[in-house]
Amino acid sequence: MLDIKYIRENTDEVRRRLSMRGVADLLDGLLDIDKERRALIERTDSLKARRNELSKLIADSAKRGEQKPELKDESRAIGDEISAGDEKLREIDDALRQRLLTIPNLPHESVPSGRTADDNVVVREWGTAPTFDFEPMDHLKLAESLGICDFPRGTLITGSGFPVYKGAGAILERALINFFLDVHRERGTYTEVSVPFVVNRESLIGTGQLPKFEEDLYLCDKDDLFLIPTAEVPITNLHRGEILSENDLPLNYCGYTPCFRREAGSYGKETRGFLRLHQFDKVEMVKFVRPETSYDEHEKLVNDATHLLELLNVKYRVVSLCAGDLGFSAAKCYDLEIWAPVEKRWLEVSSCSNFESYQARRANIRYRRSDTGKTEFVHTLNGSGLATPRLLVVLLESYQNDDGTFSIPPALKKYTGFSLITPSGVA
């Protein structure tokens, strides 16, 4: 959520930066509501001041045994006016808040301008693509022949987009999760958390998925709870409504959760295989930091994610999303894309965002500055580190052998306990 005061005092700048996303019209009429709200507060507050004054006079009179019906009459009349004003104010507050909740974050100055993914900027690239002196299989064919996943049975028990991993495939997938978590822990900067996979509305408003994107979420209607689309939601909301101490910052968490996404509106696009799923596993990193450090922390976050890819020797590139492609809550975002050598294209495997104070304001997460003693909103960041399905695609394609077997990447061997998957088993 943007700060209404900031919008009021920097209207032109806010309009310009929102127009980078093509949504400057969201500001129309907003300041009129704000103006009306402040005028109303001024009026009701002075009425309340008068009522407090009268109450005091009545109390004093009563102590002397005097009755003051004329004071009571005036106070009663004011009370009616206050009730009406408060009711109107509540309506205006709601209207203003609803408006503010649907305005996306302002793109940071370093974000490339542009409207679509074509305008994203590649920041850097790492690694070399594997080459094959044989005819490589695509990942689906390979996975099928190795018998490590079973999409039809996933469809049987739930529907399309719900994968079943089997045998060595299930072990490999679990190995990835443990590998991610262990590396984060061994580097010593993240506290691992295990959090609920189901969250309430407040949590989703805090991180920005609600009220705008309810259609993308699975809802447990009976309890009005949602399956999480990412661990970002429960982990960021760990500190909702808190005032943290400056000494606590930065707070870094990582955690594994499955992620549930309805992917409404994307039917027909990559509905087969691992590329677009309704459920997938992901390890997420979340940071709560002092505002002046958030862009440094953002770079660190990206490095923590790419470190995993380097350990797996996967060719990747870091892409800075342009303003038009930026997620709703993000001020800046790097996507990590990995190269699928058979598919011959880049696959997004991580998204690392700096939300600045946008989520913190929505979720009311503050910290107390030790120098001034004042409270201020923290900056929040998060990034996948990493999501498993698309990484599995690239690993399958990259580490396949000419005899139709699959070599476990060296970094994962201690997690799988075997180093080769063959159609007939593991070795």
Place this chain on the structure above:
RNA sequence: GGAGAGGUGGCAGAGUGGUUGAAUGCGGCGGUCUCGAAAGCCGUUUUACGUCUCGUACGUAACGGGGGUUCGAAUCCCUCCCUCUCCGCCA
């Protein structure tokens, strides 16, 4: 699911209608004392909104949420939510 109890400041815990934003204790911060420290002592210690004369200014609001009674509500009434205890069921 059944029965009961309770939700007050960072924590503990008073407060049943009139300067109670809220006693007291703990914790925190500052000072005093000391070579230094502890103890003791003294002081201090919420947040949000609004206004302007932009100030350690003034006003308003907040004792789980919402509503009601009243001139006036932490205090009375209704309602919702949550927590705890016991029972049942289950992992």
